[in-house]
Amino acid sequence: MTASVNEAANRAPSQSQSEDQSQSENQSSSTGTWATERTQATTALVAATRSLMHAAATTDLPVDDLATARRAIESVTAELSARARDRVLRIPFDLPAQVRAAGPEAEWNTYALNPFGIPVRVTFDDETSRGSFVPGALHEGPPDSLHGGWSAHLMDCMLGGLVQATGARAVTATLELSYRHRVPLDSEVSMEATITRRDGRKIFAEGWIEHDGVRCVEATALFIRVDGISVDGVAS
Numbered sequence: 001m002t003a004s005v006n007e008a009a010n011r012a013p014s015q016s017q018s019e020d021q022s023q024s025e026n027q028s029s030s031t032g033t034w035a036t037e038r039t040q041a042t043t044a045l046v047a048a049t050r051s052l053m054h055a056a057a058t059t060d061l062p063v064d065d066l067a068t069a070r071r072a073i074e075s076v077t078a079e080l081s082a083r084a085r086d087r088v089l090r091i092p093f094d095l096p097a098q099v100r101a102a103g104p105e106a107e108w109n110t111y112a113l114n115p116f117g118i119p120v121r122v123t124f125d126d127e128t129s130r131g132s133f134v135p136g137a138l139h140e141g142p143p144d145s146l147h148g149g150w151s152a153h154l155m156d157c158m159l160g161g162l163v164q165a166t167g168a169r170a171v172t173a174t175l176e177l178s179y180r181h182r183v184p185l186d187s188e189v190s191m192e193a194t195i196t197r198r199d200g201r202k203i204f205a206e207g208w209i210e211h212d213g214v215r216c217v218e219a220t221a222l223f224i225r226v227d228g229i230s231v232d233g234v235a236s
């Protein structure tokens with residue numbers, strides 16, 4: 001990711017995107033100082049949390065050690081919860097578009113601020129996006145294989161992120177997946193998405209997940225533009 005895009009990735013959400021921030025924080029955010037520090041610190045905290053999730057789910061330490069670890073985690077959870085927002089920090093809507101405009105070398109690191117989503121390094125080249133990641137133990141469905149729901153999450157993010165990167169405000173209307181082969185864990189998989197057609201408010205896209213040259217999952221999706229339309233009370 002280029003320095004300029006990286007700065008953008010770490011820029012604060014606007015006040016309207018983070019109305020639950022305290023007033024003093026919003027005032028300081030106009031300087032951009034706390035915001036950069038907060039999003040960077042949150043990114044690091046989220047990465048550490050993701051590692052913790054993996055460690056907690058896979059540790060084979062003696063049972064007594066698990067109880068000790070649980071108490072330590074509960075203590076940190078209480079500390080962090082002492083002052084909390086209702087929502088995770090949101091990235092600026094135009095961040096994917098900024099990354100796309102920065103050229104095919106620039107990377108968008110998804111889910112940097114939310115440990116529950118799968119983080120993918122995404123690049124854009126015109127109307128195509130590419131990404132890669134290594135599925136792990138937390139993503140297991142069939143033994144030693146990626147859960148199909150995570151494949152859907154990945155495809156929705158890849159295709160939807162591409163649509164967003166083109167500047168369109170759109171939501172997924174349909175997402176159809178074809179699971180052709182199991183996606184193995186602990187090995188890098190590559191993903192691609194491309195916009196295939198536009199028809200009024202409709203944007204059609206397709207994508208896939210590949211491992212070792214084998215196309216394991218294929219996806220087609222329809223996105224509907226909601227630019228300027230109030231969707232479920234949220235003005236776009």
Ligand SMILES: CCCCCCCCCC(=O)SCCNC(=O)CCNC(=O)[C@H](O)C(C)(C)COP(=O)(O)OP(=O)(O)OC[C@H]1O[C@@H](n2cnc3c(N)ncnc32)[C@H](O)[C@@H]1OP(=O)(O)O
Nearest residue numbers: 110111156157160161164171172173174201222224226231
């Ligand atoms: C790393 C992070 C990456 C993040 C990237 C973001 C990607 C994430 C994207 C998502 O996951 S979005 C969340 C899941 N999607 C939703 O919650 C959408 C819920 N559905 C809606 O909000 C509305 O149903 C929708 C905006 C899709 C459509 O409602 P509208 O009232 O605006 O549409 P309308 O009924 O006027 O239909 C417009 C056209 O679209 C068509 N259409 C609408 N929904 C459809 C559908 N579900 N299937 C097929 N066609 C559909 C409809 O037939 C019509 O076609 P025609 O113009 O040809 O007549």
